[in-house]
Amino acid sequence: MLTLRRWAGEHVGVQVRQPVFVDVDTGVDDAMALVYLFASPEAELVGIASTAGNVGVDDVCRNNLALLELCGITGVPVSRGSEVPLVEPLRTAEDTHGPQGLGYARLPDPTTELTDHDAAQAWVCAAREHPGELIGIATGPLTNLALALRAEPALPRLLARLVIMGGAFDYRGNTTPVAEWNVSVDPESAAEVFAAWSDSGAEHLPIVLGLNLTEHAVLTPQLLSRLADAAGSPSTPMSVRDPRGTASTAANPLIRTLEDAMRFYFEFHHDQGEGYLAHLHDPLAAAVALDTALVRYRPAPVDVELTGTLTRGMTIADWSHRWGREPNALIGVEVDPAVFFDRFIARVGAFAARLDEVSRR
Numbered sequence: 432m433l434t435l436r437r438w439a440g441e442h443v444g445v446q447v448r449q450p451v452f453v454d455v456d457t458g459v460d461d462a463m464a465l466v467y468l469f470a471s472p473e474a475e476l477v478g479i480a481s482t483a484g485n486v487g488v489d490d491v492c493r494n495n496l497a498l499l500e501l502c503g504i505t506g507v508p509v510s511r512g513s514e515v516p517l518v519e520p521l522r523t524a525e526d527t528h529g530p531q532g533l534g535y536a537r538l539p540d541p542t543t544e545l546t547d548h549d550a551a552q553a554w555v556c557a558a559r560e561h562p563g564e565l566i567g568i569a570t571g572p573l574t575n576l577a578l579a580l581r582a583e584p585a586l587p588r589l590l591a592r593l594v595i596m597g598g599a600f601d602y603r604g605n606t607t608p609v610a611e612w613n614v615s616v617d618p619e620s621a622a623e624v625f626a627a628w629s630d631s632g633a634e635h636l637p638i639v640l641g642l643n644l645t646e647h648a649v650l651t652p653q654l655l656s657r658l659a660d661a662a663g664s665p666s667t668p669m670s671v672r673d674p675r676g677t678a679s680t681a682a683n684p685l686i687r688t689l690e691d692a693m694r695f696y697f698e699f700h701h702d703q704g705e706g707y708l709a710h711l712h713d714p715l716a717a718a719v720a721l722d723t724a725l726v727r728y729r730p731a732p733v734d735v736e737l738t739g740t741l742t743r744g745m746t747i748a749d750w751s752h753r754w755g756r757e758p759n760a761l762i763g764v765e766v767d768p769a770v771f772f773d774r775f776i777a778r779v780g781a782f783a784a785r786l787d788e789v790s791r792r
C-alpha cells in the first residue's frame with residue numbers, strides 16, 4: 432500500500448494533486464501519454480524532459496511545446512535533453528512515428544521557449560523541489576535519467592515513484608529479436624538506471640512496464656471512435672481500406688490531431704503484420720504512474736545485456752535469483768486493458784470536449 436506521505440501533494444478541493452515529471456521521446460504514443468496526463472485531475476505536471484529517441488531531440492522538444500499549446504496548458508517547463516545516447520550514435524524511428532514524430536499530424540510552430548537548463552538538471556531540480564512526493568515517468572530512452580543519476584545519486588530515494596516503459600521480459604523484442612526500442616537505443620543508460628536502484632530498498636523499486644505488458648494495450652479504430660464520441664466530436668471510423676494518410680474528419684482539434692497521429696501508427700503496425708491497430712505503450716505507463724493498481728507486478732533483479740553480439744539491449748529478469756542480487760524493479764506482468772481504455776477514453780474525451788468549449792467562448 433502507498434503511504435499517505437507518498438501521496439502528499441497540493442490539495443484542490445477534495446482532489447489531491449501529485450507532482451509528476453515526465454521524460455518522453457514524443458513520438459505518437461508519448462503524445463497520447465502527455466495528453467492523458469494533461470487530462471488527469473490528480474496529476475500536477477511540473478516538468479517535461481525531452482529525450483532523443485523516436486525522432487531527434489529538437490523535434491521532440493518542438494512536439495512537447497506544440498502539444499502543450501494545442502491543449503492550452505501553460506506553466507509546464509520543457510527541457511532539452513542530450514542529442515545522443517551515452518555511447519552509441521542515435522537511431523531514430525521515423526518509419527514508426529512519422530517524419531517529425533507525430534505521424535500525419537502537423538502542429539503550428541510553438542511560440543514558447545525551452546528552459547535554460549537541460550533535461551538531466553530538470554529531473555534533479557524537480558526531485559529536490561518535491562522530495563518524497565514526485566512521480567517520475569520515463570517513456571523514452573533513459574539517457575536523461577542516467578545523466579540525472581550521475582548528478583544526484585540520491586534520486587531513487589528522492590522520488591515517490593518511478594514508472595519506466597522499457598524492456599521486454601520473457602518476450603520478443605520490437606527492435607531486435609530480443610530488445611525493446613527504448614532500451615535498445617541507449618542500453619548503457621538503461622543499465623545505469625537499473626544499477627542505481629539496486630540498493631534503494633524495497634519501497635523505492637521502479638515499476639517497469641515492458642512489451643510483455645504494454646502490447647496488451649491494443650488501440651483499435653473502434654476504440655479511437657469511442658474517444659471521438661466521448662469528446663462529442665464523432666468522425667469517420669478509420670479502416671485499413673482507407674487511402675494512406677486520410678485526414679481525420681473530427682471537428683475537435685485535439686481529436687483530429689490524435690487521429691492524424693494515430694493513423695500513421697496504425698499503418699506502421701499493419702505493415703509489421705500486427706493488424707490495423709496500435710500498441711499504447713506509453714499511455715499505459717502514464718496511467719499506471721497515477722494508479723499503480725492497474726497492473727500486477729513481480730519484483731526481480733533486472734539487468735541489461737551490453738556486450739552480446741546478438742542480444743545487446745536485451746533486458747533480463749532473474750526470476751529464480753541465480754545472480755544472488757536483491758530485486759531492483761517491479762515488473763508489470765498482468766493488466767486488464769479494458770479498465771485502462773475506459774479510463775483513457777473517459778479522461779481524454781472529456782478533456783478534449785472542455786478544450787473545444789473553452790476555445791469557442
Ligand code: BDR
Nearest residue numbers: 458460461570612613712
Ligand atoms: C517504445 O518505443 C517507442 O517507439 C514508443 O514510444 C515506446 O515508448 C515501445 O517499444
Ligand code: CA
Nearest residue numbers: 458461570571
Ligand atoms: Ca516513447
